Amino acid sequence: MxxxxxxxxxxxxxxxxxxxxxxxxxxxxxxxxxxxxxxxxxxxxxxxxxxxxxxxxxxxxxxxxxxxxxxxxxxxxxxxxxxxxxxxxxxxxxYCRFVVAMLEASVPPKLPSGEYDLTGLNHQRVATKFPRVTESFFSRIGMQVTPIKLHGNMELAPCVGLSEMIVDIVSTGKTLRENHLVEVAPILEAxxxxxxxxxxxxxxxxxxxxxxxxxxxxxxxxxxx
The missing domain is CATH 3.40.190.10 (Periplasmic binding protein-like II)
Structure with missing residues (x-):
């Protein structure tokens, strides 16, 4: 060598x-x-x-x-x-960010801290290219979800009823907004x-x-x- x-x-x-x-x-x-x-x-x-x-x-x-x-x-x-x-x-x-996002019409209420209350989403489906990261995040906050692995166009999944949430990476958030999705929780920066x-x-x-x-x-x- x-x-x-x-x-x-x-x-x-x-x-x-x-x-x-x-x-x-x-x-x-x-x-x-x-x-x-x-x-x-x-x-x-x-x-x-x-x-x-x-x-x-x-x-x-x-x-x-x-x-x-x-x-x-x-x-x-x-x-x-x-x-x-x-x-x-x-x-x-x-630079990019991992986030949890949902359709505007489905976002949960906010807690006094200003964060969205995700507890009502326990055992729901999450479309993502990152099932390991997704399960790790929700496990840290005491929740179980069902990741559905996709290879692209995550924003489509909630629109057609495939999932209640998505976990994806974003840079500006423009694509989320164009598809009527709202970031409800940050996961990490990358x-x-x-x-x-x-x-x-x-x-x-x-x-x-x-x-x-x-x-x-x-x-x-x-x-x-």
Whole structure:
């Protein structure tokens, strides 16, 4: 094993550009990497590294099994996939929120604290791409629900009677409003994280440590600016 060589998994889609730009700013020049070329991996001999492009939901699996040493992945995916990887750094981009939402006509009353009273929704159905996160949240507040896993268009489920609620990630909330849905409970905030294979983290510790430090310093400089 070359302890200086790194294979880094980056996500297809909206997080890819920010991931490439951040790596390039810390000396891993990969501005030519893009998913439009249909290539799935890119050798970076000058950086002693390789980039592989994966579906976001697959990145924790590639990293857990050692096909990639490192990965950039949203905290939402990391929580839902629940893989045995090391989370090293919050990369600060790709911000979104997990929320519980319902149709405007069905929202429960509010408590004196201003929060919605969800207790009347016990044992109801929740449409979501994130059943693990959903069950964990409702369990923490002492409720049981029935997650219904969908792969997209969560907003449709309450409109056609498939579920009483949805759990989804939002950034601005515009899509909820357009579909007459109201956020009734926040769950957590999520950003992109740097994760590592646990064996690679030990075997390639110095190279990974140096990269993490460079990324951290880059992010701190951007905050100060």
């Amino acid at each position: 070359d302890n200086d060589f790194l294979t880094i998994a980056l996500p297809k889609g909206k997080l890819l550009i920010d991931s490439i730009q951040l790596l390039s700013r810390v000396g891993i020049e990969c501005s030519h990497v893009n998913e439009d070329s249909r290539k799935l991996f890119f050798d970076l001999p000058e950086s002693n590294a390789k980039i592989i492009i994966c579906r976001p939901t697959d990145i924790p699996t590639y990293v857990e099994y050692g096909a990639a040493d490192l990965g950039f992945v949203g905290k939402d995916t990391l929580l839902e996939e629940n893989k045995d990887v090391a989370e090293l750094l919050d990369l600060k981009f790709g 950003t992109t994280r740097l994760i590592a294979n646990r064996v690679a983290y030990r075997m390639k510790y110095e190279r990974i440590r140096d990269l993490v430090q460079s990324l951290r310093e880059c992010l701190q400089r951007e905050v100060r600016v």
